[in-house]
Amino acid sequence: MRKPTLEEVAIEAGVSKMTASRALRGVADVSSETRDRVIEAATRMNYVGNRLALSLSSQRTNLVAVVVPSMSNIVFPEVLAGISAGLDGSGMQAVFGICDYDVAKEREIIRDMLSWQPCAIIVTGLDQPEETVELLRHANIPVIQLMDLDGTPIDFNVGLSHGAAGEEMAEALIAAGRRRFGYVGSALARDLRAAKRKAGFERVLHAHGLAFAEQRIDDAFSSIALGKRLTTAMLAAVPDLDCIYYSNDDMASGGLFSCMELGVAVPEKILIAGFNGLDLVNSLPAPITTSRSPRRAIGEVAAQLVRHAVVTNGDAMEKTIVFKPTIVGIDGYGAADGAS
Numbered sequence: 001m002r003k004p005t006l007e008e009v010a011i012e013a014g015v016s017k018m019t020a021s022r023a024l025r026g027v028a029d030v031s032s033e034t035r036d037r038v039i040e041a042a043t044r045m046n047y048v049g050n051r052l053a054l055s056l057s058s059q060r061t062n063l064v065a066v067v068v069p070s071m072s073n074i075v076f077p078e079v080l081a082g083i084s085a086g087l088d089g090s091g092m093q094a095v096f097g098i099c100d101y102d103v104a105k106e107r108e109i110i111r112d113m114l115s116w117q118p119c120a121i122i123v124t125g126l127d128q129p130e131e132t133v134e135l136l137r138h139a140n141i142p143v144i145q146l147m148d149l150d151g152t153p154i155d156f157n158v159g160l161s162h163g164a165a166g167e168e169m170a171e172a173l174i175a176a177g178r179r180r181f182g183y184v185g186s187a188l189a190r191d192l193r194a195a196k197r198k199a200g201f202e203r204v205l206h207a208h209g210l211a212f213a214e215q216r217i218d219d220a221f222s223s224i225a226l227g228k229r230l231t232t233a234m235l236a237a238v239p240d241l242d243c244i245y246y247s248n249d250d251m252a253s254g255g256l257f258s259c260m261e262l263g264v265a266v267p268e269k270i271l272i273a274g275f276n277g278l279d280l281v282n283s284l285p286a287p288i289t290t291s292r293s294p295r296r297a298i299g300e301v302a303a304q305l306v307r308h309a310v311v312t313n314g315d316a317m318e319k320t321i322v323f324k325p326t327i328v329g330i331d332g333y334g335a336a337d338g339a340s
Contacts, residue, residue, distance in 0.1 A: 004045040013041040025062055025091050060141065064094045064306055065113035065121040069101045069191075072221060073250055075276055075295055076124075079146065082299020083122065090307050092119060101190035101221075107132045114139050120306040126151030127192045142309035144302045149322060150196050156309065158302045158321045162193045165291050165325050166200025169245065169273055172327050173289070174208055178243035178271055181205065183215045184230045184255060185247035186222040194247040197275060201245055214238040222247060227254025228261075235262060241270055249274040249281055252288050260285065267329075277328060289329035298323060 010020035015034060023030045023038035030038075041047075066083060068076040083094050097113060099106035106123075110132060113121065120142040126149075128136070136143045136154050143155040150163050173181075188195040205211055214237055216230040227246060231254065235241065246252035252274030259266045266272055266286040274281070277292025301321050308317055 004047045006047070009038065009042045009045060009047045012045060013038045060117045060119045062092045063116055063118040064092050064303075065097070065110070065116070065118040066094050067097045067099055067106060067109055067113070067121070067123045069099055069106075069124055070221070071098055072223075073248075074278055074280075075248075075293075078295040079299040082296035082301075083303045084299075085296075086300040086303020087306070090303075092306065092310070094122075094303075101187065103129055103132065107135065110135055119310045120144065122146060122302050122306070124148075125192065126153060126157070142306060144305055146298055146302055148193055148196075149320070153320065156302075156305050156317075156319055156321075158298050158305065158323070160293060160298075160323045160325055162196035163200035163203075165275065165293075166197035166202075167204050168325075169197075169275075169289075169291055169327060170201040170204035172330050173243050173245070173271065173273060174204070174210070176271065176330050179210065180238075180240055180242045181210065181212050182234050182238065182241045182244040183212045183217070183246075184227060184234060184244055184251055185215075185217045186220055186226055186230075186251060188217055188247070189219070191222075191247065194275075198245075198247070213241060222250045224250055224254040224257070227251030228258040229254070231255040231258035232262070235259075235264065243271045243273065246272070246274045249276045249278040249288075249290055252290065253280060253284060256284055256286055256288055273329075275325075277326070281329075287329055289327065291325040291327055293325045294323050 006020055007017050010017045013020060015038060019030065019034065020038050023035040024042060064087060066080065068079065070076055080096060087094055097109035099109055118141060121139060122144045124146050126145050133154060145153050145157050147159040149157060149159050149161045183198060185194060185198060214234050216234045218226055218230060220226055227250060231244065244255055246255055252272050255272050256266055259270055264270055271289060273289040275291045277290050281288060281290055
């Protein structure tokens, strides 16, 4: 059976071929009534557009390239869910790549995605090597960098300061009376945002005349099992800690299970603190402290920036959107998080 053409869809909808094309691509200057009529005709006729042909004629597709470092925990799936929700109804389609915290792999994924002529690209963090930065800078499309504000953005930036998040957590824990601190982390050479949180935490400790009494850092990616193993080793070496700061909630959850196995009361004897504010924290058998990051909201705002930037070329748009995590699990903390 012969496939319907764009021209036939346009005739069926009573518009020009150019208007039909713009309506199906979600271009903003097409009225909602016209767009609905074209989409209804295309759906009725089972029309499937040729995105490659569109990209050759317009120099871009409706694709939004998105590169994230991991899908091994809920953090980045929530960001991707926010991006998908934010693009809903725009005619744009997100395509995802996972770089496993590998900067060379990230660069190749970005290079491949740019060859697809996307209308925008969303990447994670502000610490790409110069070669990758130049690749993005010369892409001539909106570039949105997510999750981190500690650095120099290429174009648009949506996220939070991880250095400040570490500082705020340290201040909260010290205010709660904790003085003997340990640190448990993973893959800090690759997970640069976790490294920034640790550095911020240490700055506050030093300002109060304190330091980590013990540290356990592994090159493996974070997991509950790794957090448990490293905590057990730490407490065997330094049993008198009263607080342990973890690179994230996965690791902190493992720390809690280690303490339970060792008969160490949490939070009475040792207060355990993580980062991300994952839902699993609410289901743990004992409370832990965490910084709740607005992951889905960050993804949604990034998608909204894409929608506006593609139409306006970024003119008169705010370039940096700042979110602030919320500390929960300590008395006196827990106000709603959000953008400012």
